[in-house]
Amino acid sequence: MTQPLDHFDGTTNVTFEQRYFLSMDWYKSGAAKRNKTEDGREIVPVILYDGGETSLKNRAEMLNNGIVAILANATGGIAVLLEHRYYGTSTPIRSELGPGKDWGVDQLRWLNTRQSLEDSAAFVRRMQFQGVSENAEFRVIYYGGSYAGARAAFMRTLYPDLIHGAIASSAVVAASVTLPEYYYAVARGSDTQCSQALQSAVNAIDKIIAPVPEAGSNQTHINNTQAEALKSLFGLAHAPSLNDFANFLTLPLGMFQSLTWVPDDSDVDMWNEFCTTLTNATAIEGVKQKHSYELGVLGPMPSSVLGLAAYMEENMASYCEERSCTTQDVERFRNDNGTLTTSKAWQFQVCNEYGYYQVAPPIANVTSFSPQPSGPKIVSWRIDEQWMSLMCREGFTRGEHWTIPPRPDVSVVNRIGNMGLDSKRLAIIDGQYDPWRPMTQHSEEYAYGGVREDTIETPFKLIPDCWHHCDSSGLADPSKEPPRIREIHDAQIAFVQHWLQE
Known part of the structure; x- marks a missing residue:
């Protein structure tokens, strides 16, 4: 029509x-x-x-x-x-x-x-x-x-x-401009062992790549030797930045949304494989043997980190290498060569009216007279509004008739x-x-x-x-x-x- x-x-x-x-x-x-x-x-x-x-x-x-x-x-x-x-x-x-x-x-x-x-x-x-x-x-x-x-x-x-x-x-x-609650639902709806392993792993990883929670994606006090060893442990040594590395760690979490009751669905199998690997003793031992040098640099790491590393190296490292491990590839996104992709069309809607930046939870505070609640944390502190809005700020340049608003106009x-x-x-x-x-x-x-x-x-x-x-x-x-x-x-x-x- x-x-x-x-x-x-x-x-x-x-x-x-x-x-x-x-x-x-x-x-x-x-x-x-x-x-x-x-x-x-x-x-x-x-x-x-x-x-x-x-x-x-x-x-x-x-x-x-x-x-x-x-x-x-x-x-x-x-x-x-x-x-x-x-x-x-x-x-x-x-x-x-x-x-x-x-x-x-x-x-x-x-x-x-x-x-x-x-x-x-x-x-x-x-x-x-x-x-x-x-x-x-x-x-x-x-x-x-x-x-x-x-x-x-x-x-x-x-x-x-x-x-x-x-x-x-x-x-x-x-x-909503930001939506940390998206990941709350993933943590609360997952098998408890899987959820706890995720939270344990991300906490340990952030001690290295995001030691100052308030700094979000703009961390400055980083032990670069340990950070590089951590990326190698996950098979993501080619990640151009620690923000890219942190963002790549969120990719498996998107599978939870696709879970279904429909028999023999591959999304269910992939999510179950992900959760199982986090606590799989054989996978964890394999990481220890393969990455003894990196673990020597990092020192003792929780088994949940090793399980997550096993999954990411096996399933995501090749994805990373094929795409140069750049999750916010602004230049390629901006210059689309005449092909309007689904991701670009939806990103435009996100940047203008919907937001839904899936970010880390607010920082909990129980020491003040006005406690600040938070929620389950299964993504790095680096995943904040500043990082998630990068594609809006730099992926869509100002036009003659339209400009992306500073923040999505969710009103x-x-x-x-x-x-x-x-x-x-x-x-x-x-x-x-x-x-x-x-x-x-x-x-x-x-x-x-x-x-x-x-x-x-x-x-x-x-x-x-x-x-x-x-x-x-x-x-x-x-x-x-x-x-x-x-x-x-x-x-x-x-x-x-x-x-x-x-």
Whole structure:
């Protein structure tokens, strides 16, 4: 569908083609499941899945076994997957946006919450489906997970006449410049032995690379001989800086977000391997034998450090060498050679409106009259706002029409409703161990764990022992889903069917 790049302000006449995937299978076979209005018109459910910050081809499975298929089948509805502007193929033609070939801030300035929500609204206003009566009444059920989950909640809030109901899964309805709580969830949701080993290892590492917690990424009092030995111990001797080294140590932690209940999933296997290696006696002994010189320089180190070193050297060192171990490769990021990557598009959104810098926790203080609480620490003190904002400050140079703000303007997102969103026919679904839960309405830090009542009009579900939008997946044979997943899918079918009758 053709969309204007600027819906509101007339700053450009450029358009782009917004991609969508469509399935009419359940509509064709589901006439008996659909209701009629009082004047006899057919009510046609449209299950609209927001693709969020990735190419739509990565969401295609939703038309087979995921939540879209589940709800379309239950309602006799039409299934639609909608791609977000600037992702996948839903991108304007670069040559129409001015001279040059790189995607700078002037070319990306229309990638924002306001414009992208209006894309979805414009799609709903204009959507037509072959074989559906012109007199039919479309009732859109908007689904999204994570960032797209927030968009689902925002669409129901801002466009209630267009969006009949919405399911906001792992919906980050609040934005924050920094988000140390992301790692709290990882530490608290992990096996206790794994979590404790991580915290022990990072504490020992920081005694060498971040001895002054308050200095964050700007440490000056470093024993360089020991620091270099530590990098070699981890197989990361080529890391150009200790900040890069500290950042690389966070990479395995991202696997926790991808944990799932789906059988035989590789992400689960990788996370289990990571946790097991931290305390594996054979792996630890192997590090001792291979790195006797480095350990001689470092002195006694906790076994958790050796376990972490074993994992990083085996699994991340080659990654490091292939990319020169530069986790903040600003120059390559800035000069993209005409290719707009998913990471650059999302980084632009992060720098402008969302933040979510995943940093070390605040420094605990129990000695003063006003104690400062902290949280589980599984990343180095070097991972602070100054370091995490480097890509914003240097990766996006000032343009003629747009400049990255000094800090992300999270008020743009938070003004929409934040933790107070409470629309009728808006379902909030979260996972108990989701690292993004702190920014959802089930947040223990900012929403008292969730104070909204769970009703069929305003469903409010926290799935036990679950992670990031874990309700979105499904199996061809629902009887093989775990009980907690069958329960949430049954609940979603029930409340969507109820909504469609209203």
